Amino acid sequence: MEVKLTLLVVSLLVSAVVGQLEVQKCKKGAIPNKLEIEGCTKAPCQIVNGQNLRFKAEFTNPKATKTLTAKVIARVAGLIIPYELPAEHRDGCKKLTNAKCPLADNQSVEAAGDVPVDSPISNVKANIEFQLHADSGIAVCFKIDAKIVK
Numbered sequence: 001m002e003v004k005l006t007l008l009v010v011s012l013l014v015s016a017v018v019g020q021l022e023v024q025k026c027k028k029g030a031i032p033n034k035l036e037i038e039g040c041t042k043a044p045c046q047i048v049n050g051q052n053l054r055f056k057a058e059f060t061n062p063k064a065t066k067t068l069t070a071k072v073i074a075r076v077a078g079l080i081i082p083y084e085l086p087a088e089h090r091d092g093c094k095k096l097t098n099a100k101c102p103l104a105d106n107q108s109v110e111a112a113g114d115v116p117v118d119s120p121i122s123n124v125k126a127n128i129e130f131q132l133h134a135d136s137g138i139a140v141c142f143k144i145d146a147k148i149v150k
């Protein structure tokens, strides 16, 4: 019993479950309170190269901000693979569904939308980091394991 509890605590420290999806924390930024990725209820998510990834997230914006800028970093075997979010997908304010920028301290917001998947390689396991930059640093960030398929 004690061993089980210890294991549970350890796994909670390493990763966190939001909704049903298991995500990892980044060095900076809070993880979303809730996250849904269409077609994925359990990591690693299968991500189809060349298609859009639909997501829905709820998070608490820690510090008042006028802007939210999304950034995606994909890693394969620990190496960053080049990926630039197209300009029309970088403005996080445009993905908010229950609020408008500017946002207040600790405001609860919901976001939803599409992220185009465009990887130079397929059939690899990747770790995808999503960052949402506010005026004063990274507000929200999480990493999720994925498999990029054709």
Ligand SMILES: *[C@@H]1O[C@H](CO)[C@@H](O)[C@H](O)[C@H]1NC(C)=O
Pocket: 105, 106
């Ligand atoms: C926001 O939340 C933090 C942590 O719970 C708290 O310390 C801070 O006072 C809150 N700010 C406002 C404006 O409510």
